[in-house]
Amino acid sequence: MSRYPVTWRFLDALEAVAAFLWPRRMHRYTGVLLLVPAVALVGLLVAGLFQMGDSSLRLLDTETFEQSEDYSLANYRDLIEKPTYFTVLWRSTWAAALVTVLTLLLGFPYAYAMVRTRSAWRRKALLVSLFLPFFIGQVVRAYGWLVVLGKTGLVNTLLGTLGLGPFKMIYTFPSLVFGLVQYMLPFAVLLLAPAITAIDEELESASESLGAGGWRTLWHVVLPLARPGLVASAVVVFTLTLTDYAMPVVLGGGTNDFIANAVYDAFFRISDNGLGSALALTLVVFGSTVVAVMLGLLGAGTLGMRGRGNAR
């Protein structure tokens, strides 16, 4: 009796409790049980969507500032009829496409070098340079750009010593795009890297020993094989940009609003929850459609959530 360690007894007791609470005949439902917390958490989101759907069908009474009891589609009609919302939607979409292209162009060489470098030190340096801004939130980074690009900021001071400027850079569309590209770069690189790792390096050597130059090898061998990573990065960068709030509001300075800013303003400037909900739901539908089309055309890339088929 005394030989029996106390941790074993503890484990036995735990085991007995577990067997009592979750008897063997329930074991085939263990998978379901494990999913309950996650499904419940996401359920909050679904409840929110329904709440938003309900609100979007109610009109704002401009006298009492309360929402109507009966349902109508008037908020959606409003959205279609107001050209401002179309302008904002168009601006977000166009910016998202531009940012996606720029981020992939900049991110691919970075991911490639990070995976392929032979120097462990260099790999670590590239990883740390990537993670540091990734772990510093959007607001702080946007603030950093205000300091770099502002009227008395770093760039204008440097240009000033050359007798140039000052130039107005913040609160313009190009600075907004630049800030967004810098924000998206870590996402893109981290989604590209696994896809590049999966490419057999000997394929590149083979291509080059068969006489293809560096660019031809890149275009005909590396990029096609890196496709899952390119798809995943493109989808993520596009949707995150399309729906971004902080960069347009900090670096865009109110004249370069995206849809998310319009949603926020509908709720907190004009206090029209119905209109804001309708706009937010339109964004959900628009964004999901774009993602579905991209994934449908290009495949799920590295975004899947399924195991590798070793299910019990």
Add this chain to the structure above:
Amino acid sequence: MRLSPRAVFGAVIAFNLVALALPTLVILGASFTEGNMIVFPPEGFSLKWYDKVLGSEPLREAFLRSLWVSLICTAAGVPAGAFAALAMARFRLRFAGALQIYLLLPFTIPLIASGIGLMLFFGEIGILGDLWPVGIACAVINLPFMIWAVLASVNGLDPDLENAAANCGAPPLQTFLTVTLPAVMPGVITGGLLLFVLAFNEFLVSLLLTDANTVTLPVSIYNSIRSIITPDLAAVSVVYIAVAGVAIVLLDRLVGLEVFLRGK
């Protein structure tokens, strides 16, 4: 002359490194200035802005609130995400395809819509204005990161190891604690750190779910940006640089940053 990919890649990477590091370096530099304005090069060296920030009651409270939100997010998100990943990878589930789409919802629904929806729902059930729902909201929107991190580890574990443990007489709980859990630990740590840092940084959802009495640190920084940009804001932002630094060191020591390069 034709440029080789090597030369172009080198130039692009150099540009990236500057662009990635510049905001951080500038904030660090500006936080030590002696002057009352942010100018280049910074005037003199002093810790007065740190002194001012440390003495500020609202900032200290906002910092503690952010910390609390991150802890709640991690406490709720880590088990939920880890168990979900185990279930997705290890059990033959009905409706696995639909389930996958459902669990990806926090990722596919735009943050502004998730935030507004949660705001309306929390308002409806009367918990809007409390701090803990902000932590739960952060766990919801970042859940996919946790699931992905753990899935990567689960997929690296041979199910025969668990079968062997069971075969040797280990009851289910013991198998889980001594075989499964240690094997997925790298994923759990990675996901947990991500959840903590993302919640500490979360701006938009905080902005929607907090009021004047519950502002978190990112929201209070944002509110100050909109007025006048003084160096004290740089000193506050250094908190974020420090937290990011600690998180990276932890991630590298406990798991190794290289896990992010591993092919799927």
